[in-house]
Amino acid sequence: MSLQLELSLLANTTFSVIDFETTGTDPQVDRITEVGVVKVRGGEVLKTISSFVKQQRRIPPAITGLTGITNEMLLSAPSEESVIEAIHDVTEDSVIVGHNVSFDLGFLKAAYERVGYELKNTRIDTLALSRKLLSGEVANFKLSTLSHYLRLDHQPTHRAFDDALATVELLHVLIERAGTYGCTHIEELSRLSKIDLASVGSKLGITTKLPHLPGVYLFKDSNGKVIYIGKATDLKARVRSYFHSDTRHKTPKMLKQVATIDAMTFKTETEAAVAEARLIQKQKPHFNKVYVNPNSYVFLVNNPGLKVVVGEVLPPWDGSGNSPGLLGPIRSKTQARLCIGGLSFAGTTLNAINNSSFGISSLFAEGTLMELHLKTVSEIDRLARSRRFEEAELRRQAATTTYSLALRQLELGWLMASASGIKIGDSVVENGVLTDLTPTWTTSDIVPLKLDLGIDDAPKGLTRERLDEMCILLGHLKSEGAKWTETICRGNEIQRLLKELTVALTPRGSATDIYEQ
Secondary structure: OOHHHHHOEHHHOEEEEEEEEEOOOOOOOOOEEEEEEEEEEOOEEEEEEEEEOEOOOOOOHHHHHHHOOOHHHHOOOOEHHHHHHHHHHHHOOOEEEEOOHHHHHHHHHHHHHHHOOOOOOOEEEHHHHHHHHOOOOOOOOOHHHHHHHOOOOOOOOOOHHHHHHHHHHHHHHHHHHHHOOOOOEHHHHHHHHHOOHHHHHHHHHHHOOOOOOOEEEEEEOOOOOEEEEEEEOOHHHHHHHHHHOOOOOOHHHHHHHOOEEEEEEOOOHHHHHHHHHHHHHHHOOOOOOOOOOOOOOEEEEEOOOEEEEEOOOOOOOOOOOOOOOEEEEEOOHHHHHHHHHHHEOOOOOOOOOOOOEOOHHHHHOHHHHHHHHHHHHHHHHHHHHOOOHHHHHHHHHHHHHHHHHHHHHHHHHHHHHHOOOOEEOOEEEEOOEEEOOOOOEEOOOOOOOOOOOOOOOOOOOOOHHHHHHHHHHHHHHHHOOHHHHHHHHOOOHHHHHHHHHHHHOOOOOOOOOOOOO
16 A cells, blocks of 8 residues: 555544634634644544634624633633644644534634635535434434434533534544445545435445555446446545546446446556456446447548548558558547548649548658648648638648547557567566456455466457557557657657657647547
């Protein structure tokens, strides 16, 4: 476990529980009259603050009747500035907790601004958590009601320190209850209030066994059938996100069917991505869309004009660019149509197809590629000078998409022909696919699944499965930075030129990588 994850374990988290008494309810007008702060970690009290606060604003009689705090009690109290400085020093490195904490934080933020501090702490509201974890057990969620119901040692008295002590005990009870829903880290506790526990709460507990590591997860129904497969850089965080922040239309229906969750971890995110692709191709889960569509790639061919070819049977391809009538693989028909636009100019005769387009071969020869580029730049400039800005932008997009896809074709060819022996985690690249792909950990009840592809059973030729994996691997190598980018382009001037031309037409700050598009 990384140091950051270990520190975020609830047992290792430092909490500062706060409670304030005030002259009223408006943080901009009213003032804090009494503060109570209890700093705890792992059930141990580390520091406390209990103090009145000297204020110029008078305490209304109704507030005195509620709290027992009078104006005379504040006459010899420390100044607001000194008390706020003490609170800042104690709470700076901790998670702030309160019952209806937004009330206390409103006053703390206003006081911080007067003193010159900024409030940045993570915060936990025991009121919101109580509404989730104690729903149906109590008549209301007042601190006094909860303290009595849970038989806490400290009972609230409308005095700051007593109420803070009661809130500390309430927090510990809520953390214990949250553990039954798989909450072990502070991020999980803070998100629990966003989860509909009534409908999916019973399933949160099955996330407890999941580690915070890269891997693949498999959702299964009550019959043990795999209904969804996904990958994650952090297995537990990703799986739990389905319960509180995944807004996709399919998610509620899918979660309703989930009975168990199996998982496996890998040393690298790339191995996890490849494992996900292979498992989806084998299992074909109902809720997965990526890697199950046989028409997931399209190609652009000269036949004799520019034509989009879609289907599971892929045309002959070696990635070299030597086949003058082929461009691909392309992820979508939209990209393919953009390429047609990028190659089409009225009245052009060079490598003409129907006297209206550059041929695909123009992209793989330096002379014709530069002529295509210069004509594109001239066309963009002409459209812009005519104030036809939308058309100019479409022309730019068409050109950058075309260059990027031609570049990817050459890079995939390099991967298939020249990348053998590259080690990724515990696996090795051979002929464009990973071998020796083995999980480092699996859930104890997971059914063994064949993940590894030896040389003998790797996909032969250009298959959709092989392309899926090659795109994953190439994306990984390119994400490693300049080292692999230079290696991939080494000795191929067309690759370098395509990359330079793509960058030249891409506005600063825009993405040019199309592997995930």
